[in-house]
Amino acid sequence: MYALVEILGKQYKAVEGETLQVDLLNMEEGSSYETEKVLAVVDGDNARFGTPYVAGASIKATVGSEVKGEKIKVYKFHRRKGYRRTQGHRQQYTMITIDKINA
Secondary structure, rough: EEEEEEOEEEEEEEOOEEEEEOOOOOOOOOOEEOOOEEEEEOOOOEEOOOOOOOOOEEEEEEEEEEEEEEEEEEEEOOOOOOOOEEEEEEEEEEEEEEEEOOO
């Protein structure tokens, strides 16, 4: 059984017991996170799809640690002008563990 959920405007596949890396949530580690923005619930051959959300479905998760993603290098260059700029970026993420899918 799995569900497609929307968390902070992005869609994720949530499976009970698995850990997801989502955009940074301003929540304490160990606190509980619940959302009712479930787009679809699939259980074997049974599938329920929402318009846009499935009525009565929700996801319960536990907030884990905050991690940083891989470094991305941004390089700007204008030919023949002597213009070169390098900038780095590391996105911050929150790890959440899916506890229960209420269908």
